[in-house]
Amino acid sequence: MTSYAPSRTTGAVPDTAASQRRVLRALVASQILSGAGLAAGITVGALLAQDMLGSTGLAGLPLALSTGGSALAAVAVGRVSQARGRRPGLTAGYLTGAVGAAGVITAAALHSPVLLFAALFVYGAGTATNLQARYAGADLAAPGHRGRAVSTVLVATTLGGVAGPNLAAPTGVLAESLGLPHLAGPFLLSGAAYLSAAVVLAGWMRPDPLLLARTVAAAEAGGGTEAGNEAGGGGAATDPAAGAAGRGEGRGGVFLGALVMVLTQLVMVAIMTMTPVHMHAHGHGTAASGLVISLHIAAMYLPSPLTGRLVDRIGRIRIAVAAGAVLPAAGVLAAAAPADSVALLALALALLGLGWNFGLVAGTAVITDTVPLATRARTQGLVDVSVALAGAAGATASGVVVAATGYPVLALTAAALSLALLPAVTVTAHRR
Template identity: 55%
Template sequence: MHLKGRLVHVTDVQSDKLQSYITSSENLKSLYKRTLIIVSISQIFGGAGLAAGVTVGSLLAQQMLGTDAFAGLPTALFTLGSAGAALFVGRLSQRFGRRTGLTAGFIIGGLGAIGVIISAILNSIILLFLSLLKYGSGTATNLQARYAGTDLANSKQRAKAVSITMVFTTFGAVAGPNLVNVMGDFALSNGIPSLAGPFILAAVAYILAGLVLFIMLRPDPLLTARTIDATNQISKDNVQLTAENTENKRGIIVGATIMVLTQIVMIAIMTMTPVHMKHNGHGLCSVGLVIGFHIGAMYLPSLITGVLVDKLGRPVMAMASGITLLLAGLISAFAPGDSMVLLVIALCLLGLGWNFGLISGTALIIDSTKTSTRAKTQGAVDVLIALSGAAGGAMSGMIVAGSNYATLSFAGGILSLVLIPVVIWALKEKK
């Protein structure tokens, strides 16, 4: 009886808290800001974990396999792993809330990074591939965390909310590649192959990201938003909110297409850039610098991008993504292999184009979904994004092995132009 009384009391307290967010716009605004801060903190760690695999994954596979033909496999594998994780995290979040789904995803990613370290020590290709699949869970979770910041945002704040969390990802994502040498030396001093060093950072970073969310993300933003929407829909006067809380399938298709195309182009070119640089005499430090600039361009402009997406509209910024990725592909294709400056410019444009596409596409998905099925739909869309990235990573090595890096970059740039007719089609259908 005593236990039952305590449970009733806890339920009543939680109910009172939720009621305070429904009845007070100030309390809801405060919770929205607090949620953004917590998610942003986790993104700093998540960004550092993400950067490890991007920077040295292809080089580690090249070293262990002794060939360039499969150098794109690590990116393909952890991106493929992120596809399964996106579905898992999305469904878990749908049922139990963002806190549970995101925590589980980051912890699994951290365990995958530990597996990569062990595989390098044992020189086990099979363990490496299996571990990279699990490591991809961190990548998927890092991407899905952007949705958590938007659950309590209104329609005019959504792109900005996405952008704020992505800006904080920059701190970890830029620091990660530039710690390649430091972590490599640390690994060697402990009897671990140097290329596995960045995965030590990834393991710690992903697990810390999960712990931050598990401890601090209370009350859960998705469950709170769902409760608020359900309460508001009972009111017959709130016709506008009810209309907003309906699903727009065309918007979901267009948003998903934008993000899928940008992911294919970005992953394909980025994956083979370290291998291309190594063949042209660049050291690991230079590779880390270029990838650091690239990842910085993927996330740092987000705050400005978010404002532009909210003000200029999703379609305008989606088309800007296609044009920017085209420029990145052309510069990568025609730049001399020994030119650090042009490689930095190309990879920065590649990251910026991806940024435009991700934020505009994400905003479209959020606009087009309802809270009762939002996390599940977002997870399904992120599965497509991850699978497209896996395809881009796998094909990139084969294209370069059969032709060259210039062909890969040029093809990627041309493919990005598909975004423009997709957006024009969507606008015509809307009219």
């Protein structure tokens, strides 16, 4: 049960500390599972499409489709969360991702590109849900600790994210033993991981963090009756962050946070998508590409606790600017690395993941700071649509660019694009 502490306004305001700890435990467990699911699919998605279509130019299409599907799922998860709470929204998202994984396995068995593309679109719901979970970690966090709360959820993805790509080879063997194509194996892992994450959230994430946050805000504002209504999932509630939004900070904060996350996602996905294809074309197997992707995903999530503390301590803008410095370095190194050097490619992808981590944690904190509880989940879902569409654009363009000009040109182009983050963040922050 939720404990209560004295209040100067109503005399009974829920104490959220214990509830936040329970919520974070459930989120951490689900993120470990879902991290394995999304990472396994990333490792072989492009290779599966290349194998079925016989074209490098379309190798980026699987990630583009799954990212496009994640855009639609971000809206759906956001709306369900807004109306009914984080638990049903995230659970539904992971279940949809599991259905998509089953569809990919079926498509691979039937060698059906049409079914593969449709299934990958549905599969994208798992990626969207994994990212949306970071917002649930911040719902009950104090404003000065939101960066750390977000980072706690993100870092949990590291464990599954590192394990997933390295299980590509053994799950491929399992798939062959079941009479399925080798590259369908990682999607067996993805389906099981997403299903398990859904079960964990449905059973363990209680109380619902968004609904409890509304109850607390209403109680602090003196709305005892309204608090009960908010806990049921409807209506608006008072939020300390709403004050900033009311002073004209809201729109600027949403734009700034979205800008940072969109640019970092576009650059990261473009380079990441084609790295396994680039390695495969130069004689590296799935074990080598799986190692590089696992290190990349580790760099995406493992630094999160430190990033969260830096975001809370030195500011969101400074960390966003740091993302604009790290990403170009990653692109240049990826372009310059010899194709036979797994070590240098791994270092480039690690820097790419680190730059993405800076942008995501900083952007998420900005969004959470400035959006009131009354519209928080819906707005967060819409922002993640932009992020997902940026990833889809990066994945689609990456295959075309590599087929026409080569991997180094893609990496340098992405590096140049990421430099736009520096003036864009500076100008937007100055206007705020």
